Amino acid sequence: MAEGKRRLFPQISSNRLVLLFSLALVLFYNVATWKALNNLVPMQGAKSVAFFVSFAFFLWAAFTLLLTLVSFRPLLKPALTLVALVSAGAAYFMNTYGVVIDTVMVQNVFETNPGEAAALFSARMVGYLLVLGVLPAAIIWLTPVTYRPFFRGLLGKVLVVVGCVVVIAVSVGSFYSTYAPVFRQEDKLTHFINPTNYIYAVGKYTKQRLGIKENLVVQPIGEDAVMARRVRADGKKSLMIFVVGETARADHFSLNGYARETNPELSKLDIINFPNVSSCGTSTAVSVPCMFSKFPREDYSDKKGKTYQGLLDVLQRVGVSVLWLDNNSDCKGTCLRVPNRDIPKNQPGPFCDGKNCLDEAMLQNLQSYIDGLKDDAIIVLHADGSHGPEYYDRYPKSMERFTPVCRTNQLGSCSTEELVNVYDNTILYTDFFLSRVVELLRHNEGRFDASMVYVSDHGESLGENGVYLHAAPYAIAPKAQTHVPMVMWFGNGALGSLGIDRGCLEGKAKADELSHDNLFHSVLGLYGVRTSLYQPDLDIFHSCRRNMTVAQ
Incomplete structure (x- = not known):
């Protein structure tokens, strides 16, 4: 039975799996990002096409760098599964309702009630979760992944990180005059980039909540009223x-x-x-x-x-x-x-x-x-x-x-x-x-x-x-x-x-x-x-x- 499972998909190294998954994120989970980018920088002429290509490499390198940090044996498959499922949901809401994901949106998710959540449920949402969430997760778990010995593997990951930094630097450096205003315009684009938008927002929201719980002493006001x-x-x-x-x-x-x-x-x-x-x-x-x-x-x-x-x-x-x-x-x-x-x-x-x-x-x-x-x-x-x-x-x-x-x-x-x-x-x-x-x-x-x-x-x-x-x-x-x-x-x-x-x-x-x-x-x-x-x-x-x- 194990041999049968192995024959479904060829063996792949952990680094290559991260590279392929990151590419999938760029191509299939970021439709809203590409639309938002096109509104900011309309694709007209060879120069703008070249910028879009550089942006694709920028995203691919950024996602790869991020996921390489969790590409160790105990973490890789669970982490990629979680990212696939949550990113599928994020893609659904951004593509369907045109919403952006920031700390306030994450707060709304955590503070909503079952009735409000049920109102958003639909067959289309199930489709997104199955195609962009469950299916990739199943492929990840059915694919045999090879890991190098720890120190050799660590060296390989360091080289991947360095390569990603170089790609990001070249992409941004080649079109800095275009990248700079895009990322300075009130975060219009960063709230669309999936999965970094919700990862950052969840982290910020969690930090806020922990800070509130640590200091949850309700201060009286108007005691002189x-x-x-x-x-x-x-x-x-x-x-x-x-x-x-x-x-x-x-x-x-x-x-x-x-x-x-x-x-x-x-x-x-x-x-x-x-x-x-x-x-x-x-x-x-x-x-x-x-x-x-x-x-x-x-x-x-x-x-x-x-x-x-x-x-x-x-x-x-x-x-x-x-x-x-x-x-x-x-x-x-x-x-x-x-x-x-x-x-x-x-x-x-x-x-x-x-x-x-x-x-x-x-x-x-x-x-x-x-x-x-x-x-x-x-x-x-x-x-x-x-x-x-x-x-x-x-x-x-x-x-x-x-x-x-x-x-x-x-x-x-x-x-x-x-x-x-x-x-x-x-x-x-x-x-x-x-x-x-x-x-x-x-x-x-x-x-x-x-x-x-x-x-x-x-x-x-x-x-x-x-x-x-x-x-x-x-x-x-x-x-x-x-x-x-x-x-x-x-x-x-x-x-x-x-x-x-x-x-x-x-x-x-x-x-x-x-x-x-x-x-x-x-x-x-x-x-x-x-x-x-x-x-x-x-x-x-x-x-x-x-x-x-x-x-x-």
Whole structure:
């Protein structure tokens, strides 16, 4: 039996196996890299063709150098198998959705939930894993590999490494004026190079996580915070429902000039629309904790997000009742120290099917919670919104106004019309859901100064330039992933009680460039929280606030 296996493939040295596997990586696993390179350096003329040839040798040498480091007897086959399988998955996502792989994308992979992961599963993905993962792994294990005695083998590997360094130097040196800008343009290319993109990203993510675990002491913030007791004739408390949207892009809101009527319900309400808002990140794992953080986007990091308290902690400290309801993956650490609960997917009612829940499920029984409130309160609803790629699961069939729609997670197989239609239906449902939130708040205006804030965590690419979904590196992300919608609604007398001039606020909403950075300070201002953390220049409402009587 062993002889039969040996005859399937000829014997090969460990160094030659590495060379052949590295060549396969260049040719079959880096289609996205070659496309990205062609966008940066279009293949026109003999000189550009020569550059592409040199780049192929550059990649081949770089991969060979990297894999030679693990080409010893106990490591080689397991290492090549792992690289084949993971690289097959990376190639699938880059080729299918046009995504790039960096630390944030790796964070999304590790912090996703089974439901989100299952939504990405497809026959095409299985095909990639079988052809580019399982098949090469089987060949590797069935191929007899010869190893030289240790010192002779080590010398051979050193010579291979030296040869790779020479090839890399010659390739880069021959076209340095072309290589230099390619690798300096915001890492546009390096995030595509498979497998070094995910190897580097996993290493960086692991280092970050270990650093957080070693120092996982959550630092309190706003310990000097106090609630300014506003004198109100009606004696009402404040009730805000803060809706964290998901994957909604501002340019698909008709409130912002989109040609289709995607906001028929909000347009009937007395809302204030903010058309110029930028997100903190391009993924939920970054944007959600960032928007509730005291740190602005430029100074925010995952470590800071997990080792410092946030807005909800400060509000709870001064006596505001806080509740987080989640119909998404989770709160990414934002709600860990306040009352929170996930919406069970199998809860009874018309909004859940055991796999997913429509966002209206968050409103079930919420009135009974509000009935028990005695203090100022904020309720955060983390919506499923327009989460892809299965957009068709995010709204009820009755709201499928735009047809035909894309009914697969293989977005590249759908026409632009189908993809835009199904996405716009999710925006239409978000519009309806927000109108239901306002309806609930209106029902409670007798007891509370009621308000709603809605803002999406990030946007979404819908196939523009071959890019789908989100989580692109912020520096190179298209505006579709960073320009987000934000709307606010205030009940009768709510702005007056807060001393805010509505006309001033409406003018500010239209004119100002805003971002998630404004949310922390704006909400503190709305609740009258005094703390050294508060920055009035980042409070959206501060310049529109009239003098009001405040009890010291």
